[in-house]
Amino acid sequence: MNLTLKIWRQKDAASQGSIVDYQVKGIEGDMSFLEMLDVLNEQLITKGDDPVVFDHDCREGICGACSLQINGEPHGPDRLVTTCQLHMRKFNDGDTIYIEPFRAKAFPVVKDLMVDRSSFDRIQQAGGYVSVNTSGNTIDANAIPVNKDDADESFEAATCIGCGACVAACKNASAMLFTSAKVSQFALLPQGQVEATDRVLAMVNQMDEEGFGNCTNTGACEIECPKGISLENIARMNREYLKASLKG
Numbered sequence: 001m002n003l004t005l006k007i008w009r010q011k012d013a014a015s016q017g018s019i020v021d022y023q024v025k026g027i028e029g030d031m032s033f034l035e036m037l038d039v040l041n042e043q044l045i046t047k048g049d050d051p052v053v054f055d056h057d058c059r060e061g062i063c064g065a066c067s068l069q070i071n072g073e074p075h076g077p078d079r080l081v082t083t084c085q086l087h088m089r090k091f092n093d094g095d096t097i098y099i100e101p102f103r104a105k106a107f108p109v110v111k112d113l114m115v116d117r118s119s120f121d122r123i124q125q126a127g128g129y130v131s132v133n134t135s136g137n138t139i140d141a142n143a144i145p146v147n148k149d150d151a152d153e154s155f156e157a158a159t160c161i162g163c164g165a166c167v168a169a170c171k172n173a174s175a176m177l178f179t180s181a182k183v184s185q186f187a188l189l190p191q192g193q194v195e196a197t198d199r200v201l202a203m204v205n206q207m208d209e210e211g212f213g214n215c216t217n218t219g220a221c222e223i224e225c226p227k228g229i230s231l232e233n234i235a236r237m238n239r240e241y242l243k244a245s246l247k248g
């Protein structure tokens with residue numbers, strides 16, 4: 001395949017960015033989207049040009065680093081896959097592909113296609129954990145029975161990889177799907193009840209402080225999420241937040 005790429009180039013957070021056109025040739029259908037960008041970068045480096053900066057790590061759908069807006073969709077046209085799992089067979093010879101960073105005030109551009117998603121880390125740090133009592137009284141995890149349906153739902157919520165596609169898909173740049181997944185994985189388990197009140201209040205407050213927008217139930221986040229995180233989690237977080245607010 002020969003392709004025309006229209007890629008967002010931006011020197012740093014303070015500079016103005018713009019779309020720049022590139023041609024790539026000989027792209028195989030079995031290549032991943034990131035391998036296609038590797039081909040482009042080899043061309044650019046060979047010519048002595050600045051390669052396109054993009055975020056990636058595991059390249060197998062686990063780490064959530066590969067945040068690209070492809071033809072206006074986070075992670076591109078396929079469903080339930082990350083950009084690193086997107087294959088070039090989803091495109092046709094002669095296609096023009098627009099490649100931009102995830103756009104949100106809380107995700108400032110670092111360079112080109114790479115954004116700073118440390119706002120997600122700060123939401124996690126605000127309460128996305130269970131404290132462990134290491135005083136010698138620690139209870140064996142298996143001593144507390146967990147309902148199988150709750151365990152399954154908690155596991156589903158825990159598959160969120162923190163990629164940020166939900167934010168990029170949302171017209172309000174809301175982080176509700178991400179935050180609700182992180183709240184839900186504990187809210188569904190007995191082990192998560194001890195800190196439940198503080199957790200949901202702290203995480204939602206941090207989410208607001210970071211400048212993410214509100215949820216208006218459009219559902220674009222659920223459609224674009226590579227892990228199929230359900231809107232049910234947002235409803236659960238809202239219930240948890242109400243309960244915690246009434247207690248507080």
Ligand code: SF4
Nearest residue numbers: 160161163164166225
């Ligand atoms: S909820 Fe889905 S889209 Fe949002 S960060 Fe988690 S995995 Fe990514």
Ligand code: FES
Nearest residue numbers: 057059064066084
């Ligand atoms: S590079 Fe890790 S999920 Fe894509």
